[in-house]
Amino acid sequence: MTAITAKMVSELRELTGAGMMDCKKALVACDGDTEKAIDFLREKGLAAAAKKAGRIAAEGLVGVATTEDASSAVIIEVNSETDFVAANPEFQALVAASAQAALNNDVADVEALLATDCGEGTVSELLTAKIAKIGENMTVRRFAKFADAGCVCAHYIHGNGKVGVVVELETEATIDEVKECGRSLAMQVASMNPKFVDESAVDAEWKEKELHILLQQALNENAELEKPKPEAIVEKMVNGRLAKQLKEVCLLQQVYVKDGEMTVAQYVAKTAKEIGKEIKVKAFVRYEVGEGIEKKQSNLAEEVAALTGGAK
Secondary structure, eight states, X not given: OOOXXXXXXXXXXXXXXXXXXXXXXXXXXXXTOHHHHHHHHHHTTOOOHHHHTTOBOOEEEEEEEEOTTSSOEEEEEEEESOHHHHTOHHHHHHHHHHHHHHHHSOOOSHHHHHTSBOSSSBHHHHHHHHHHHHOSOEEEXXXXXXXXXXXXXXXXXXXXXXXXXXXXXXEXXXXXXXXXXXXXXXXXXHHHOOSBSSGGGOOHHHHXXXXXXXXXXXXXXHHTSSSOOOHHHHHHHHHHHHHHHHHHHBGGGSBOXXXXXXXXXXXXXXXXXXXXXXXXXXEEEEEETTBTOOOOOOSSHHHHHHHTTTOO
């Protein structure tokens, strides 16, 4: 059986916001597997892990580059060690040059991008030069490129580059005709953080996992009632909760943040009617600086150690 350390408990608490003892119990029950422990806590109703698991743990910027007609776009994340360096004009120029290199060339991954010419040598050489000059480590973490025929791309950058979004629209309209709509959709994605375009795009594995968690939550709640509800009622309750969750994670089913009287799908349909051309949201990518990168823990050590028998 895996020994549960103070660090493991502290990290789980940071990810879920659950209490120390609950985190320790979850890790014990899941033999030290953090991912399983997160689900365990969610099943018990002790954590909102889906909202907290992506806490920012690194600095840097998200940048976007597009062609003049917006038929192609690139979104990129470049990381730095500190927020101070992220505000440096030379670092910002590095982000812009890297995004432009990805836009101008057919590159499949970060490794290929680093080997691509950006006007000042390769992206890798430019990166090395900036590291040497600024004195802080930097990395090109990820990028996504949109270049589908019959589509235009809109984007939005929030918080001075902390969050960036590109939305790809399948339409015969020009970018000028759908620019306002596209930017509004990108702002919606930035603020509401959907996972899928619509319910048809929901990943089967994600849906199965959420159903399991919701069922366990319902069963646990039902077991605590003096008069437990019939199984059919519990199943109906779970399906209702899943439907509500799908409205939160599917972009087109979300309530439109600029007008609470309509959904995003209704807003898109309204815009399409106004310009007389069909608009279909084909895809989107949302990057938040540092999401998913492990954050070093330096606090709560004494409290955690006490709960784990002094393990370090």
